Amino acid sequence: MTEQTVTPGPRRPGFLGRHRELSILRADVERAGLDTLAGRPAARGRVLLVAGRPGTGRTTLAEEFAAGLSAGGDYPDGVLRARLTDPDGTPVPAGRAARALLAALGADGPPGSGDDELTDVLRDALQERRAVLLLDDVATAEQLADLIPDTRHCLVLAVARGPLTGIPDVRPCTVGGLDRPAAVALLERGAGDVRVTVDPGATESLAETCGCLPAALALAAGWLAAHPEAAVADAVRRMRAAAADDFADLAAPDAADEPLRRALLLVYASLPAPAARMLRLLPLAPAGLVDAHTAAALAGCPLDAARDLLADFAAYGLLRPDGPPDQGRYLVPGCLDPLLRALLDAAEKPSEALLATARMLERTVRLLRACQAVTEPVGSPARAWLAGLPGPLRFGHRAAAAHWLATRQPALLAAARLAVADGRLDTLARRLVSALSRALIAHRGAEAAAPELYPLHELVLDVAERNDLPRERAAALLNLGDLDARTGRLTEALDRYRAALEAARSERDPEQPTVSRALESIAGTYGELGDWQRAADWYGRAVALAQSRGDLAAQARLHGRIGAALTRDGQWPEALRAWRAAGAAHRRNGDLPGQARALAGTARVHECAGRAEEAQRAGAEALRLAERSGDRRLQAALRLELADCAERQGRAAVAAVHRQAAGRLLDRPGSGPESSATTEGHTYETEPASAEE
Incomplete structure (x- = not known):
């Protein structure tokens, strides 16, 4: 520098x-x-x-x-x-x-x-x-x-x-303790100048008992502020007696931390039982981030009571504000966390701590569902469910929900990690991860939320493998494979898809939708890698599965993908057979736009093979079918394809006519149903949608 x-x-x-x-x-x-x-x-x-x-x-x-x-x-x-x-x-x-x-x-x-x-x-x-x-x-x-x-x-x-x-x-x-004047000044904030002036020796003794550590001094000052009737000497006496009180077995992790332990016990012993219980449960909060909802769920108390207690804890120095004071978010100081965990272990049974964690995670799931529901259209079932929630669990509008999601994101991700790592709350963990994923997608979109979704899918995979849930394992692997493919990690994506296929086949689902998606994903990845023959082979396996289910729409779509892959590989006869099979399936299914796209694919193969007249005839027939279907965008796409073909053949006038007609079709308002892309000869087919978790 x-x-x-x-x-x-x-x-x-x-x-x-x-x-x-x-x-x-x-x-x-x-x-x-x-x-x-x-x-x-x-x-x-x-x-x-x-x-x-x-x-x-x-x-x-x-x-x-x-x-x-x-x-x-x-x-x-x-x-x-x-x-x-x-x-x-x-x-x-x-x-x-x-x-x-x-x-x-x-x-x-x-x-x-x-x-x-x-x-x-x-x-x-x-x-x-x-x-x-x-x-x-x-x-x-x-x-x-x-x-x-x-x-x-x-x-x-x-x-x-x-x-x-x-x-x-x-x-x-x-950094060690504060100098003595600063330590006394910190205590004076809680005790007030009168008590310090009346008994300066006791104030010096209190600072020494606190080791001049800022965290211990802040706790002592908070206790003095909450007890205006007490003298400074009372705080000194209580702290020195902490070694012989009911919590004497709660030794500090290190002798240097003893002043902090005594200062914490000074405050803890003065709290009412409900407040003391909430305080010792706070280390269960994910990432040490606490708000009124988290505290209320942990302690099983009303929201308003939790909000007031958190403000009191902050005044005592037990919590640090996280963000503006009106946001009501707090952090458990790292120096107090091990001491509070020791109090938790001493005073609460493991089953009670687990129940408190479950209550907190359940409240988080409901908040996440409400956060996602507010993005749904008015009158939808999700909005009806949202209207039935208690007021504190609802969001008034989408912006408020988005702000809550953004400010709580570190704690929410930590909650998901906590729930999965625990291993005793797997059903709740799956619901939490699903609710968080849906909320992130609803507010940010799948693309923008992908960095957060990736570790969430990994958590789902951990739970599925631990509980031997092949369907959930396959869905998680497919989602991870999709994200790997989008970021160019094609080899990793291929490994994910193959593992998903293995898991899906072990499910023995008669309809096997996950198997089909895994087969298509493997084929698509081979296509991205430029291995068109393998792509066609894997699409062929998916076709066989669609035939066993009698799914004509899937058969037509997959034959089209085989035709596109073989066209890219230069296998003209095989590509023509695939496109004709796609057209026949579309015809049996009554899908005129699909027939038109399949004919456009055959036209493209004819042109690539050097058969210009056959290409023109197939393209013209595809255009007639598109006109019969009323799909103006498809008509425009086919016109542009015919224009390109004419230009490659040196027929500029014919190409100009097709381009003008395509322009009129695209400019006309209310142009009918949208087509997926230009033609099946290129990439009109879309990638399969991600499976539901």
Whole structure:
């Protein structure tokens, strides 16, 4: 990164102390790196590291510094943030973190991309940007290295427990407790200046008992604010007694976390039983993201009561607001998560925790169904179902539902992963994944939602394999194969389709719609790979299946695809037979437009084989059938095909007549039913629709 003078932005209201740490970070930005001093500036972004234990305020410090950099104008593209460790301590895959950062940039990677591909896409997206990447709770140096941009114009601000060996030229800014004046000032926010002035010694003792840790101080300040009749010395006495109370067996994970444990118990012991129960259930919230619906479902209480309790928890310092205060979204602080889980394990039976999780997931399914139903037409069954829901579960309009879906998406995806990973709620997990998939498609469309749909289909596959559900396994594999094919991963798509065919055949469904779709998908993929003979062979297997079912429409369509594949392969006699078989099936089925397209296919084969007169006759007959059908778009497409044919034969006047007629047909309003494309000789057939989950 080029040397620059970083001017600190204005300190945000409520931020206390940390003058030394902020100065160290600013000096690190201004400091020339070792590569620069050696005369070979690195092509990668500069990395600053804030190192400290959870509860030391390390994330708040990083946020303050990043906000100052952004406000100073050196990084006009703002701050991009991702958390690299889940609340339960599981490291987040680099690909998921990269996708979160891309979403903050308004971009996305191809669906189904691996970690390496997504991190490459992220680096490309950051090439022309000047942004700060705030990577919170970094677990390993390798995890961080995968996300460092290949540009000196971006700065990476990492937050971790300790030094990250393996990242060159990084000096950690180590964060511990606050200095004593800042710690006292933080306590004064809750206690008020009168109580602090009356007993300054007790305030000093309370700060010392809290280890001057910001998280513990915030909890103590919250307790003092909620108990205006209590003296500061009462808080000190209660915290020191925490080692001998009913929760003495809940040891802190580390001795350095003991002040935080005591501060949490100070607050927890003062809560009414319903509030205490809700608090210890909050670690079950997916990704640590909580709103009133989540809390109410976990605790089995009314929505208004949950909303009020969450606001109280935030005032205590037990939760952090996520977004604007009026949105009612909160985060469970990472430093409190292991302690709250210990309380949960001690006070709740496993069956009760599972029931709470099931209630939460069931509420999420209903909200997702309501989110999707609001996109349906007025008067539809989905709208009727929506009208029957209680008011808090309904969305007033589509925009409100879309906003809810967008803001809750990380939690919703985490809920799906949680439900599947648990293994005891598979039926509910399948319903949740299905509802989330439908909501995403309804609001964004299948193409735009594909990056989120891919991991959801993988979750469906996991559940299907675990429970030996061949139909669901086949549907998931087909959907994954479709997404692989759309992104050009044709070999992977072919493997998915073959596995889907195997699963579908094991279902022994007499109608076998999934088998048919798998056969057609394999054939279509071979066509995309340019292996037209194999494509025709697989379409032939699908034809045999359609014949066994007596499905004339499918037979006609598949014969047309065989004809198109053999035409591309230059097998004129075989292609003609296929097109004639398609025409015969369309005729038996009473489908005039289909007959016309099949004749157009035979015309195309004749032309490719050098039989111009036969091609003209077949094309003219196809046009007559199209005129009889009344399909004006099909007539226009055939006219254009005849024009192209005439031009290739040097008959410019005939071609001009056909083009003028096609123009009149296309310009005329109310032009009749739409045709799929130009002719069967090209690619008028559409790809098979995705199977329902």
